[in-house]
Amino acid sequence: MFSSVLLVILLTIGTYALPMNMSTLDTRGMFDKFTGKDIIIGYRWVDRNQAAAEINRYGTLRAIPATEQEKELVEGAYLSPSVVLRPEGLPSDYWECQITANDKLFLKRPMLFISDVEKVKKDTKAVTEYMSAHGIGAPDIPKTILFSEHLYAGGKTGYQMVIPPLYLEKSYYYSERKSGWGTNSLGIRAQCYQFGCPIREARNAQWGDWPITGWPKEGDNAGCKT
Known part of the structure; x- marks a missing residue:
């Protein structure tokens, strides 16, 4: 049986062994170490x-407001499933970012495919009504990751994904623009590269394998239209 003196010594050693700035540690990697793996989401x-x-500084997506050109549905981070599906009219000074997330956390969130994007395009109220009509309850509306058809550069037809602000960390550069933000509860990681530079392991995101309500039958596993 430990003596009281020895117990105090052990507790003291354990206390000083902890990092002094534990509260400021980056926690993105703590989720997937034991409970899942990173997957490319777009x-x-x-x-x-x-x-x-x-x-690149923070290593994750930030609540950077969508441009008027890309904001077809609601506010959020708009992603393509493949590096070959690029937005139309992309400025030459834009960089491409590979986004990953913890599969155990990300794939548990509600996901919905909007089949007729033209009927709800750039209309937040119409998008919300569509979600409600397709079984998304009011508490889950801000949590739902949306998908829809999209026309990319070169006339390529594919799909796009919108990650809502709830899962995006506050952007300090764009903080004056009220787009809303939340926390990185999905273990999202992001890295941006100069446009045209080869991205290491630039695999397609396998959207067709995900539990997306209403996902079209013609959609392939890379989130591209076939």
């Missing part, structure tokens, strides 16, 4: 000087 294109610099 690609995003952002301006080099502000958005890409901020994303």
Whole structure:
């Protein structure tokens, strides 16, 4: 049986062994170490000087407001399933970002495919009503990851994903623009590269394998239209 003196010594050693700044540690990697793995969830294109610099600094997606060109549905981070599906009219100073997330956390969130995007395009109220009509309860509406058909550069037809602000960390550069933000509860990681540079392991996101309500039968596992 330990003496009281020995117990005090052990507790003291354990206390000083903890990092002094434990509360400020980056926790993105704590989730997937024991409970899951990182999967590629898509690609995003952002301006080099502000958005890409901020994303690379913090290593995750930030609540950077969508541009008017990409914001077809609601506010959030718009992703493509493949590096070959790039937005139309992309400025030359934009960088491409590979986005991953913890599969155990990400795939548990509600996901919905909007089959007729033209009827709800750029209309937040219409998008919300569509979600309600397809079984998404009010508490889950801000949590739902949306998908829809999208026309990319070169006339390529594919799909897009919108990650809602609830899962995006606050953007300090864009904080004056009220787009809303939350926390990185999905273990999202992001890394941006100069446009045209080869991305290591630039695999397609396998959206067709995910539990997406209403996912079209013609959609392949890379989230591309066949």
